[in-house]
Amino acid sequence: MSFVRLAPEQFDTIDGIAEPAENPLLVGHEDAVAHVAAAYRSGKMHHALLLSGVPGIGKATFAFHLAHHLLAHPVSENAPLEFSNRDPQSSLFRQIAQGSHPSVLHLTRPVNERTKGFKSVVTVDEIRKIGRFLSMTSHDGGWRVVIVDPADDMNTNAANALLKNLEEPPARTLFILIAHSAGGLLPTIRSRCQLMKFKPLSEGQLLKVLNSLAAPVPPDEQARAALAHRAGGSVREALLLTQYGGLDIADAIAEVMAEKPYPVAKAWRIAEVVSGKDNGVQFAIFNQNVLDMIADWAKNAAAQSHVGAASFFADLWRQAGQQVIETETYNLDKKQHVSGMLHRMWQALHA
Numbered sequence: 124m125s126f127v128r129l130a131p132e133q134f135d136t137i138d139g140i141a142e143p144a145e146n147p148l149l150v151g152h153e154d155a156v157a158h159v160a161a162a163y164r165s166g167k168m169h170h171a172l173l174l175s176g177v178p179g180i181g182k183a184t185f186a187f188h189l190a191h192h193l194l195a196h197p198v199s200e201n202a203p204l205e206f207s208n209r210d211p212q213s214s215l216f217r218q219i220a221q222g223s224h225p226s227v228l229h230l231t232r233p234v235n236e237r238t239k240g241f242k243s244v245v246t247v248d249e250i251r252k253i254g255r256f257l258s259m260t261s262h263d264g265g266w267r268v269v270i271v272d273p274a275d276d277m278n279t280n281a282a283n284a285l286l287k288n289l290e291e292p293p294a295r296t297l298f299i300l301i302a303h304s305a306g307g308l309l310p311t312i313r314s315r316c317q318l319m320k321f322k323p324l325s326e327g328q329l330l331k332v333l334n335s336l337a338a339p340v341p342p343d344e345q346a347r348a349a350l351a352h353r354a355g356g357s358v359r360e361a362l363l364l365t366q367y368g369g370l371d372i373a374d375a376i377a378e379v380m381a382e383k384p385y386p387v388a389k390a391w392r393i394a395e396v397v398s399g400k401d402n403g404v405q406f407a408i409f410n411q412n413v414l415d416m417i418a419d420w421a422k423n424a425a426a427q428s429h430v431g432a433a434s435f436f437a438d439l440w441r442q443a444g445q446q447v448i449e450t451e452t453y454n455l456d457k458k459q460h461v462s463g464m465l466h467r468m469w470q471a472l473h474a
Contacts, residue, residue, distance in 0.1 A: 131221040134232040137362055137404070141334055144182035145220035145231065148210040148335050152185055156206055156321055159189060163200045169317035171298040171336055175305040178320030178358025181332075183272050186299040187323070190227050190268040191219055193297065196231070228256045228271045238454045240403075242473035243447075245271065255290050256446035257296065267296045269431040272299035275307035282309050289315040306399075323356020324351075333376045339365055348457045369405045372397060373412050379465055380416075380472055390465040398457035406457055410447045413464055417443055420472070439471050 130142035140441060146203035149156070162168040172189075174182040189208045194215060196202035209216050218224035230249045235242045253269055269288075271277070276403050277285065289298060289312065290299060302308060324332070330350050338361075341347045353370070363369040375393050379386055397405040421436035450460045 129217060131222050135279070135407075137359070137366075140362060141179075142220075143399060144187045144222065145211075146184050146187070147211050147216070148332070149181060149184050149188045149206065150332050150335075151324050152181060152321060155185060155321065156188075158319075160202065160204050161204060163193065164197050164204060166199055168199075168297070170292040171300065171316040171411065173300045173302060173305055173308070173316035173318045174321060175302045175314065175318060177323060177355060177357055178303050179354075179357030179361075180321055180323050181358070182301045182321050186270050186272070186301060187219060189297075189299065190270065191215060193268060194219075194224070194226060225259075226265060226267045227270070228252065228268070229272065231274065232271050232276060235452075240454070243276075243451045244273070245277040245281050247278065247284050250277065250281045251282040252287075253285070257288070257293055265295065268299065269292075269296070269299070269446040270299045272301040273303055273311075275304055277308075282312060286312055286315075294326070300394040311378065311395065324358065325356065326351035329354065329356060330359060333361060336362075338362055346376070363404070363408050367408060368396075369408045369412075372408050376409070376412055376416065376465070378468060383473065386464065386467050390462055390469075393465065394458045394461035398461055401411075406461075407462060412446070412470065413443060414440060417468065417471075436471070438467075442447075 126139055126141070128142070128145070130144045133142060138367060140271065159168065159172070174186060176182055180251060191209050192202065193204045195207045197288065206261065211217075211220075215224070217229055222229060230245060230246055230252065232241045232243065233249055234240070250271075256269065257267065267299060271285065274285075286309065294425070298316070299306070305313060315428065326348060330340060330347060336358075337456060339363075341350055350361055350364065360369070364468065372393070375389070379443065380392050382389070393409070396402070397409040400406075417436055417440040421433050424430075424432035424436055446464065
C-alpha cells in the first residue's frame with residue numbers, strides 16, 4: 124500500500140516519509156513515556172515540557188503521541204501508564220494528523236508568501252496564534268495542546284510572545300516545546316518548562332524505524348552499522364544520507380577541503396548539484412554538513428587547547444549560519460552561496 128500524506132507539508136518534509144503528526148509508530152524513549160504518562164495519571168504533569176535532543180530522533184513524534192494520549196483519555200486518573208496506540212483509521216488520529224483537531228495547535232516555520240518557500244524562523248505572527256487558540260472555549264472541556272517545533276527557531280519577538288503565554292498558563296493546557304538545542308532558548312523560557320532530554324536511537328531502534336518507513340537500508344550488517352554510526356541515531360539523518368545523496372555530498376565537501384591548491388572545478392560541480400531548482404533537500408544537506416564540519420573543527424581545536432583557532436572557527440560557524448539564513452530568507456543565488464562557502468571554509472582551514 125502506497126503512502127498517503129495526511130499532514131500539511133512542513134519546512135523539513137521528506138517526500139514519502141510520514142510527518143510526526145501522522146506517524147503511528149513511536150520507537151524508543153520508554154523512560155520519557157513512562158514518566159509523562161505517570162505524571163498525567165497522578166494529576167502532576169507540568170504545564171510546559173521542553174523536549175531537547177538532536178534532530179530526527181522522535182521528539183516531535185513523542186509530542187503528537189502525548190497529545191493523542193491526553194485527548195483519548197481526558198479523565199487523567201483513568202489514563203493508562205503508557206501511551207495509547209494511535210490507530211491511523213480513527214477520527215482522532217486523522218484530525219491530529221491533518222492539523223484540524225480544535226484542541227491541538229502545531230506551530231512551526233510558516234510559508235514565505237513572497238518566495239513560496241518556508242521562512243527560516245518561527246515568527247511572532249505564528250506565536251500570536253496561541254492567544255486566539257486559547258481564547259476559544261475547549262470544544263469538550265478537555266485538554267488543549269500547543270506544540271512549537273522547533274522552538275529554538277523562534278526569533279526574539281516570537282520568543283518574548285511565547286513567554287507571556289507560559290507565565291500564565293490556562294488550566295488543562297499543555298505546551299510542548301521541541302528544541303534541537305535547549306541552550307538556544309531564552310533562560311526565562313527554559314525556567315518555566317520541565318526539561319526532558321532525548322537520547323539518539325540505538326542501531327536496532329534506528330533500523331526498526333527505517334524498516335517501518337519502507338526506507339532502503341544496506342543489505343549487509345557492517346554497512347548497516349556504518350550507516351547507524353554516521354547518522355548518529357537520527358532517523359532523519361539516515362534518510363538524508365541514503366535517499367538524497369547525503370553520503371556523497373559529505374564526501375565531496377571533505378575532498379575539497381583536503382586538496383591543494385583549491386579545486387575550483389570540483390567545488391563548482393558541488394554547487395551545481397545541490398543548488399538546482401528541485402534540489403532543496405540537497406541544498407539543506409550541504410548547509411548542515413558545512414555547519415557540522417566547522418563545528419567539529421572548533422571542538423577539535425578546543426580539545427587540543429588551541430584557543431585562538433577554536434575561537435576563529437566558532438566565529439566562522441556563526442557567520443556561516445547567518446549566511447545560510449540570509450540566503451534562504453532573501454532567496455539569494457544558491458550556486459554562489461555554495462561555491463563561496465566552500466572557498467571560505469578552505470581558506471580558513473589552510474590559513
